[in-house]
Amino acid sequence: MGSQEIAYLVVAPLWRARSLSTLRCINFFVDLAQRRLRGCRRRTVLMWPYYPELLTRAVPRYTSFPTAAEFRQGVGEDEQRDALAAVDAPVSLYVHIPFCSELCWYCGCNTGTVGKGVRLATYLSALEQEIDCVAQRLPKGATVKRIAFGGGSPNAISPIAFVRLLDKMTTTFQSGKPQISVEIDPRHFSEEWGETMGRAGVSHVSLGVQTFSGRIQRSIGRVQPFDQVARAVNSLRRVGVSSLNFDLMYGLPAQQSDDLNDSLQRTIALGADRIALFGYAHVPHLIPRQRRISSENLPDQAMRFAMAGQGYVQLTAVGYTPVGFDHFALPHDPLAVAAQNGTLQRNFQGFTDDQSAILIGLGASAISLFPSVIVQNEKNPGRYRMRLSQGRLVGEGGVRRSTSDCARGAAISDILCNRPTSIAHWLDSDLRVQLGPFIERNLIHLTGDVLKPSVATRPYARTIAALLDPYRAETPQRFSSAI
Secondary structure: OOOOOOOOOOOOOOHOOHHHHHHHHHHHHHHHHHHHOOOOOOOOOOOOOOOOOOOOEEEEOOOOOOOOHEEEEEEHHHHHHHHHHOOOOEEEEEEHHHHHHHOOOOOOOOOOOOOOOHHHHHHHHHHHHHHHHHHHHHHOEEEEEEEEEEEOOOOOOOOHHHHHHHHHHHHHHHOOOOOOEEOHHHHHHHHHHHOOOOOOOHEEEEEEOOOOOOOHHHHHOOOOHHHHHHHHHHHHHHHHHOOOEEEEOOOOOOOOOOHHHHHHHHHHHHHEEEEEEOOOOOOOOOHHHHHOOHHHHHOOHHHHHHHHHHHHHHHHHHOOOOEEEOOOOOEEEOHHHHHOOOOOOEEOEEOOOOOOOEEEEEEOOOOOEEOEEEEEEEOOHHHHHHHHHHOOOOEEEEEEEEEHHHHHHHHHHHOOOOEEEEHHOOOHHHHHHHHHHHHHOEEEEEEEOEEEOOOOOOHHHHHHHOOOOOHHHHHHHHOOOOO
């Protein structure tokens, strides 16, 4: 570090720790932060204090506002058609491939196994029909700047099918040369897939890793040796993929600080440009496959907080820029640049540098975000195919966005992106009381009607954002831990 730089210590106070494992985890990243401080002329220690009483509420991840919990029938095809016709700015596309070669027990995505080849073929045929259906309803001149493939696992389909699908999109939509990103499952990645991505001009790839611990991998139904991931990384770099993201998790069954340390070290060594460090959301009442994961050996809230802090210290210590609460990027990466210059955005793909206000989802269960409405596609693959065979749009559920919703959504996005925001429209006596515990503990500052984040805001951001969400009292059972 340069002599003028400031080191950050992220720590839950030791007297709040309730177990030996938590103490070990906290001690680990305290030691790490102290090592980082050595050699710094300015030794400023900024802390993430642990206040468990402020993290008890289950809250959304706020990838949209209103959230998916507010989606209702009565919003669908008509609203989708009108919103498409009103598009007057560049758009981004998200393509949902709801298939995996094998299902992981922890996953909450809308996905199923590939099964018989005919099932996949009929889905892809319907997806091409939807591309035509949507493109026909967009105004002439509407351009596509980004295309993201997610799932499921997009590499559950064949490389040939991927090329055909991408070809269909770039020739049907007015797209020029869009940025193309793809999520992959390293367990089913091949050299052929790497070569295909290179020829297709894919620039961004996200790898589902979660953990490199074989013991934990077995407990969540996702076994993938380090060499598998390393081969995928080498293949992708060789064909010119410029940005690699690793999805990692904390809060997994029996996970300890050493496990997380090892996964982070290996990820850093593989040269990840971006890292998403998510807290595992254990909601078996909503996701039946999670019932295979015992809740008895899951880390408690204090341990989860400690692991999040460990990740923050470990990644910032080697130069990653924190993005929101749980994302990190190397300083040259556009995501880090957006976080630094105040243009960071939040949508269904998480934190993003994408500045488009319109995200069009394609595929069963995909979600489209427009300024005036959020629309989700039909989830059932059979009904999805039937609607498209009739030449109809497949919107089936969603929520209209009022002017107030849009304003609240912008403020919530500011809070999650760690930047100041005006809350003048909602700053009544009740909200002041609710914000009080966070202000008293210096987790946020309120200057007039402007809510300003502090260094300690990040782990509390979702909880603070929920105070601006008038829908939350209605559906508390839908969400997971705030940390």
